[in-house]
Amino acid sequence: MQLTFRIWRQEQAQAKGSFKDYKVGELTEDMSFLEALDHLNEILVLQDESVIAFEYDCREGICGQCGVFINGRAHGPHSNISTCQLHLRSFKDGDTIVVEPWRAKAFPIIKDLIVDRSAFDRIIENGAYISAKTGTAPEANAILIGKAIADRAMDAAACIGCGACVATCKNSSAALFTAAKINHLNSLPQGKLEAHQRVLDMTTQMEVEGFGHCSFTGACEVECPEGISITNIAEMNARLFKAQILG
Amino acid sequence: MILDAKIPEGPLEDKWRNYQMHSQLINPANKKKLQVIVVGSGLSGAGAAATLAELGYEVQCFCYQDSARRAHSVAAQGGINAAKNYQHDGDSVWRMFYDTLKGGDFRSREANTYRLAELSAPLIDHFTQQGVPFAREYGGVLVNRSFGGVQVQRTFYARGQTGQQLLLAAYSQLSKMVRSKKVRMFPRHEMLDLVVVDGKAKGIIARDLVSGELKRFAADAVVLATGGYARVFRLSTLAIGCNGSAIWKAHKRGAFFAAPSFTQIHPTALPQSSEAQSKLTLMSESLRNDGRIWVPLQKDDPRVANDIPEEERDYYLERRYPSFGNLAPRDIASRAAKERIDAGFGVGRLKNAVYLDFRSAIANFGQATIKDRYGNLFAMYKKITGIDAYQEPMQISPAAHFSMGGLWVDYELMTTIPGLYAIGECNFSDHGANRLGANSLLQASVDGYFILPNTINNYLAAALKDEPVTVDHPAFQEVEAEARLHIERVLAVQGTKTVDHFHRELGKTMWQECAMSRNQAGLEKALKAIKELRTTFWSEVKVTGNSDELNTELEKALRLADFIELGILMCTDALQREESCGAHFREEFQTADGEAMRMDEQFAYVSAWAYQQGDFQLHKEKLDFEFVTPSVRSYK
Numbered sequence: 001m002q003l004t005f006r007i008w009r010q011e012q013a014q015a016k017g018s019f020k021d022y023k024v025g026e027l028t029e030d031m032s033f034l035e036a037l038d039h040l041n042e043i044l045v046l047q048d049e050s051v052i053a054f055e056y057d058c059r060e061g062i063c064g065q066c067g068v069f070i071n072g073r074a075h076g077p078h079s080n081i082s083t084c085q086l087h088l089r090s091f092k093d094g095d096t097i098v099v100e101p102w103r104a105k106a107f108p109i110i111k112d113l114i115v116d117r118s119a120f121d122r123i124i125e126n127g128a129y130i131s132a133k134t135g136t137a138p139e140a141n142a143i144l145i146g147k148a149i150a151d152r153a154m155d156a157a158a159c160i161g162c163g164a165c166v167a168t169c170k171n172s173s174a175a176l177f178t179a180a181k182i183n184h185l186n187s188l189p190q191g192k193l194e195a196h197q198r199v200l201d202m203t204t205q206m207e208v209e210g211f212g213h214c215s216f217t218g219a220c221e222v223e224c225p226e227g228i229s230i231t232n233i234a235e236m237n238a239r240l241f242k243a244q245i246l247g
Numbered sequence: 248m249i250l251d252a253k254i255p256e257g258p259l260e261d262k263w264r265n266y267q268m269h270s271q272l273i274n275p276a277n278k279k280k281l282q283v284i285v286v287g288s289g290l291s292g293a294g295a296a297a298t299l300a301e302l303g304y305e306v307q308c309f310c311y312q313d314s315a316r317r318a319h320s321v322a323a324q325g326g327i328n329a330a331k332n333y334q335h336d337g338d339s340v341w342r343m344f345y346d347t348l349k350g351g352d353f354r355s356r357e358a359n360t361y362r363l364a365e366l367s368a369p370l371i372d373h374f375t376q377q378g379v380p381f382a383r384e385y386g387g388v389l390v391n392r393s394f395g396g397v398q399v400q401r402t403f404y405a406r407g408q409t410g411q412q413l414l415l416a417a418y419s420q421l422s423k424m425v426r427s428k429k430v431r432m433f434p435r436h437e438m439l440d441l442v443v444v445d446g447k448a449k450g451i452i453a454r455d456l457v458s459g460e461l462k463r464f465a466a467d468a469v470v471l472a473t474g475g476y477a478r479v480f481r482l483s484t485l486a487i488g489c490n491g492s493a494i495w496k497a498h499k500r501g502a503f504f505a506a507p508s509f510t511q512i513h514p515t516a517l518p519q520s521s522e523a524q525s526k527l528t529l530m531s532e533s534l535r536n537d538g539r540i541w542v543p544l545q546k547d548d549p550r551v552a553n554d555i556p557e558e559e560r561d562y563y564l565e566r567r568y569p570s571f572g573n574l575a576p577r578d579i580a581s582r583a584a585k586e587r588i589d590a591g592f593g594v595g596r597l598k599n600a601v602y603l604d605f606r607s608a609i610a611n612f613g614q615a616t617i618k619d620r621y622g623n624l625f626a627m628y629k630k631i632t633g634i635d636a637y638q639e640p641m642q643i644s645p646a647a648h649f650s651m652g653g654l655w656v657d658y659e660l661m662t663t664i665p666g667l668y669a670i671g672e673c674n675f676s677d678h679g680a681n682r683l684g685a686n687s688l689l690q691a692s693v694d695g696y697f698i699l700p701n702t703i704n705n706y707l708a709a710a711l712k713d714e715p716v717t718v719d720h721p722a723f724q725e726v727e728a729e730a731r732l733h734i735e736r737v738l739a740v741q742g743t744k745t746v747d748h749f750h751r752e753l754g755k756t757m758w759q760e761c762a763m764s765r766n767q768a769g770l771e772k773a774l775k776a777i778k779e780l781r782t783t784f785w786s787e788v789k790v791t792g793n794s795d796e797l798n799t800e801l802e803k804a805l806r807l808a809d810f811i812e813l814g815i816l817m818c819t820d821a822l823q824r825e826e827s828c829g830a831h832f833r834e835e836f837q838t839a840d841g842e843a844m845r846m847d848e849q850f851a852y853v854s855a856w857a858y859q860q861g862d863f864q865l866h867k868e869k870l871d872f873e874f875v876t877p878s879v880r881s882y883k
Binding site: 012028030031032034035038039041042044045046048049050051053054055056057058059060061062063064065081085087089110111114116117118120121124125126128129130131132133134135136137138139140141143144145146147150151153154157158160161184185188190191 | 294297298301312313314315316317319321322331333369371372373375376377378380381382383384385386387388389405406408410411412415418419420422423425426432434457486487488520521523524525526528529627630631633696697700743745746747748789790791792796797798799800
């Protein structure tokens with residue numbers, strides 16, 4: 001099949017970017033979207049052009065490194081997948097596909113389709129851990145955790161940190177990302193001791209980084225590759241309220 | 248050179264304690280004066296960096312990804328083993344040690360393997376404390392499941408995302424130490440070379456992948472935690488960025504490389520569907536708990552799987568290995584699949600797959616139970632293939648997955664370069680010639696959290712007395728200049744072929760001759776082909792863009808240049824080892840019924856290779872089995 005990729009090119013953070021069209025043939029429906037970009041980059045090399053910078057690593061939907069806007073949607077036309085899980089069978093021969101980087105104030109562009117998501121790391125640094133040192137743990141079964149609680153913690157903990165929630169949000173809010181981590185740790189007995197401080201520090205950092213507020217449109221949960229529910233944000237807000245009163 | 252593994256005295260159960268009792272200590276005030284570099288932020292790297300920082304060392308940690316949270320440990324699915332005996336099914340440290348040693352076909356050290364089993368139970372305690380949401384029973388206790396090569400249930404898991412959850416716990420702990428300014432994190436930095444001063448590892452040269460700048464970093468010790476190198480096959484279950492460059496550069500600076508050819512081919516990955524494919528997605532081995540593997544009895548059967556009746560299916564693992572069945576170890580399951588596929592019984596469009604069928608499990612336990620156990624894996628399968636595996640069997644195929652080989656390390660996890668450590672998958676130590684499922688997360692974690700932080704002090708205590716080395720030392724200048732020259736050479740070729748072209752060629756040769764089945768003629772052919780490939784790479788590769796910018800093509804080229812050289816060593820090693828053991832199957836050495844034939848008299852040693860100006864010299868570390876008698880591995 002043949003497709004036209006309309007791709008955002010931007011030399012570096014300060015440069016002005018623009019879309020550029022690339023017509024690519026010899027594609028097959030089985031190819032993944034990222035493999036099509038690999039293929040395009042090989043063509044560019046042979047034409048003596050610099051390659052399109054885009055991110056990926058595991059290519060199985062778990063590392064969270066890939067992520068671009070495709071035809072106006074984070075991670076492409078399907079709900080709840082990552083970019084690396086998108087295949088060309090989702091497009092028609094002759095289609096034009098518009099590819100852009102995540103766009104959010106807190107995710108500055110580094111080059112072409114690559115953005116800087118280190119703001120997420122700094123949110124994690126501000127409390128997304130249990131302050132226990134290696135070597136101090138009690139017997140694992142000494143603290144029982146009901147299956148329902150463990151399952152809910154796991155639902156929230158599944159976040160891969162790709163940033164699609166921010167990219168798709170009209171406010172560029174990181175509420176889903178932050179809430180998922182807070183709810184994972186705060187719902188477990190091990191995380192309870194620092195629960196209030198954690199929610200205060202992490203939500204503060206979220207604002208420091210320049211992410212917007214959540215206005216509950218639900219856009220984020222549609223694009224989240226792990227299907228993390230927006231109810232996490234309501235839960236975070238409740239935890240924040242409690243922390244502000246009791247903290 | 249005599250390789251001294253520094254195994255402590257005493258009975259197996261006492262060795263680690265004896266070691267700790269006699270190793271040197273450093274007081275907290277002095278630890279602050281010591282710098283440690285950790286390259287890699289996966290389970291072993293992040294675990295080590297966080298723990299060393301908690302102990303008081305000043306740590307600098309590097310990863311090529313944009314965040315430490317993305318290291319490839321994240322992709323491990325099935326679980327982590329521990330000898331907790333929670334299931335009351337007869338498990339013990341000794342049994343786990345024996346299973347691991349036997350699973351590795353008696354090509355690893357007893358003392359290391361025992362320590363791995365011994366430290367497994369406290370590791371589960373550790374991760375539970377760090378907030379890993381392991382699977383639980385309704386009563387609140389931890390759940391276990393079975394994994395290949397084992398008859399007890401000792402695998403702990405967090406759905407099919409165990410690696411992700413453990414890594415995120417390690418990343419959280421690392422982030423805690425970043426916040427307290429005891430760890431300086433350098434994401435988007437790739438180590439290009441090791442700096443050795445007076446025979447000791449004293450720093451690294453790294454490339455800032457955004458600016459392209461080469462930077463110098465000095466320390467009192469360097470820890471490599473850079474993962475596996477199975478991307479040498481190009482198509483593998485590894486992340487695209489996984490590479491062998493850091494350990495290869497260390498090897499060229501004097502670190503011995505052990506058992507380089509021991510590579511695990513995983514039996515349950517998705518089959519290759521086209522030439523353009525960049526990776527093979529793994530389907531967790533845990534699926535073999537409930538899935539049954541089969542091919543049609545009839546060659547080129549045109550029917551779809553569900554139309555083939557029970558009596559016309561060949562459940563070949565259950566047939567050949569009745570006592571372990573679908574849970575035979577990975578090397579055996581992969582080879583059995585290859586045997587059926589090569590014999591013409593493969594299924595799928597390219598006839599390169601076998602079926603993994605959940606029909607009986609769904610009939611027995613109901614779809615809801617299967618969904619609870621493997622829901623995310625079935626969802627992933629559907630996303631990639633478009634097929635609903637609740638309705639029809641999955642198609643799976645063997646794929647390169649794990650490097651048992653790696654830098655040679657002693658009991659302290661130190662390489663042959665003093666002050667240079669290798670932890671996690673990038674060392675060779677605990678798995679012998681085949682790794683058991685769910686032992687990889689375990690080894691990475693115990694190396695990083697429990698072992699290295701207790702052995703590095705034994706070296707650093709003496710390093711305190713050394714004159715501190717700074718980045719202005721001439722050795723740093725020299726190594727940086729060499730790294731710069733190497734980059735310029737790659738960019739200057741300006742040939743007519745892409746990096747990926749050479750990688751595909753290398754991968755084809757390696758997969759053909761140095762994977763599941765090897766023979767002398769094939770390996771000799773491969774050596775010739777790869778050496779020619781090295782020549783054409785340096786005369787015909789084309790890399791566009793510059794060195795002083797973010798240049799993903801240049802990154803790939805630098806990694807591939809090292810993979811090509813590593814491929815030569817792997818074939819050299821596979822050719823030299825004239826026996827079959829674990830994943831290393833030499834066709835000349837097999838029993839009448841096609842099982843591996845080990846040659847203990849000649850080959851009960853670890854092959855440790857030294858680099859000598861483009862050639863390799865073999866050193867042997869004899870494996871003494873003091874506590875167990877190596878037996879013929881049988882899973883029948």
